[in-house]
Amino acid sequence: MTEKIQAFLKNIWPDFHKHKPSVHLNSFHTFTNYWRLWTLSILILAVTALLPLCIVSLINYQLIQQSVDTELNLRAERLTATAKSAITFFMEERLDALIFTVNEMGYDRLNDNARLADILKNLKLGFGGLSDLSVIDKEGNQIAYAGPFNLEGKNYKNQSWFLEGLKKKNFVSEVFTGYRDVPHMIIAVRSLKPDGSSFILRATLDTDRLIQKISSYKIGSHTDVFLVNHDGVLQTPSKTYGPIFTKTDLSLSTDLDKTDMITITSDTTNRNVLSGHSPISTSLAGTPFILVVEKEKQGMAQVWLALRQSINWTVGISVFFIVFVITFASTFMVNKLYRLDKAKAETMLQMEQNQQLASIGQLAAGVAHEINNPLAVISQTAGYVKDLFSFKEEDLDASEIVENLDSILEAVDRCGTITQQLLGFVRQFDVKVNKISLGKMVSEVLSFHKKEAEYKKIQITVSIPDSIPDMETDSGKLQQILVNLINNAFQAVDEGSCLDILGSQIDDEWIELVIQDTGCGIAEENLVKIQEPFFSTKQDKMGTGLGLSITYGLVKKLGGKICVQSTQGVGTSFTLTFPITLENEESA
């Protein structure tokens, strides 16, 4: 089980975090910064996947919020409208009753206390909510009174409701305590005496009845319905603002005359409340009341909260899942890439070493021929000397024997020279950085191709001026580069072709070497591919496709540059540029 977990962790945890650029392997790596690759992959995938999710969620959020808000507004508006019409009716009904009474009875009958008491009794039976009735002349003197309080003979001329009542035909007062010290309100109707002067029929309304009416609209614990006057003083008790006559800080609409308007405002500063304001006005008289309905959103928006929570959860889980999958996939891919790239780089390094041996192998043919010929001479000459002893024992000519032995020695010397050359050549692979003469190295490499060039009638021109300074470089690598390129040239050319090797000094720091042949050339579409490993046009499986790719790598390691120009059927030209001193020694 733990093994499975470890394998899982290995897959999800990047194993390239240990990747350190190695001088040898680095030139063969396709990528160098795997962390960047990894983070980039995660970032791009995450943005691609999460951005649409977030946008859709936000839109969803907004839409739901909007629809919930609209619904809440509608509900508040509906409640305000219903309560308003009920209260308006309550006021109107009582005003109507007074107007009816005044018109029906007339002043003569109303100024009689007993009559008035009858009327009060009937009104109480019909409508309720009235506690007393009184008739007041235009000087404010109470003419008649019916009711439980002893208010007869009082003068009201200084009271504001009286002054207002005189001005208007019908009048509804605010709630006040008055002489009785009990919250009540007054409705009054003005009419004319037979002598043409005004009088007022006044009724006192208990606020209890009004409060009861309003309370019936307080549905649920999140709703508050109450009346205030134009100054914001409570006319009925409020759950939020306190008992009657408390001054509230409500910001009331300035357009209080527009009585048919319902204003819904969303107060988010203190409490999350939707409030509906509407001035109350009857068809008979205006009132000083403003209806206020307050609904706490919190209470109404349970559905929205539940929805929001489920959206949040869904988005949260999705984000977590997406990030997890993306991380897993990125790690998996980059890990795979890293391992493959590493394996490739290691193979290429191995190949570079193998190719070094293979390039000697390619030379072997030339060397064998160079040695085989003198060996054949030695064999025949020695055989001949032996023959002399076998066939001409009697008249042996000492000078002939010496002459033949000399030619054997000469042939042995030839072989010796060749083996020395070969040894010198192979020894270069052990030596690291040293000073070498470019001209000497080119002629060394060419010496193994001398015979082949003769047979194929290849005209080799080497032009490397002596003035070119010795260069400090890894001679083994430089030699391998030359062997590879010259071998390639020899394979590309037919009989009678030319191979030119031209050296020149560009400036104090750089040397240029051009190797050009008049061989078959490289097709244009292949030119870009020649430095890729395992690319070969030799279809007879003779080529590994590694020669040029390794050559390019070697030139890079020596701090040089290589470029190729080729025309199919005309020839190929490789231009190499090397630094005279190897500054960044990479060959360690």
Next chain:
Amino acid sequence: MKHIDILIIDDEKKFAAMLSKRIQLRGYTAGVCYDGETGLKWIKENKGAVTLILLDLQLPDIYGTKVLAGIKDLHPDIPVIVLTGHGTEQDRQECDRLGAYQFIHKPLKIDTLMATLENIREHSK
């Protein structure tokens, strides 16, 4: 026109000279040509009066296989032994196709050559 036993076509002068001397010491006749063109010319002029031809592949003028083809054009029944320093497998196949008698790598053992010559002479009688 004199019939000879072995015609050596090889550009390595010392080798050819020594081989020719050794053949003569053994009582046979030998001729030497140092390049392909001279060789073909000799065969043409002497109307193939030779028992066996020893042919090197690496010749300065014409490549050995082409010389072989030339000889076979003129006298398809003359046996030709191809002698080479480092002939490839491809060369061997090409020589077999062209009808070479043998394909031998240098160095050459004189006794083997003599035995082959005797063998050919026996068969042609």
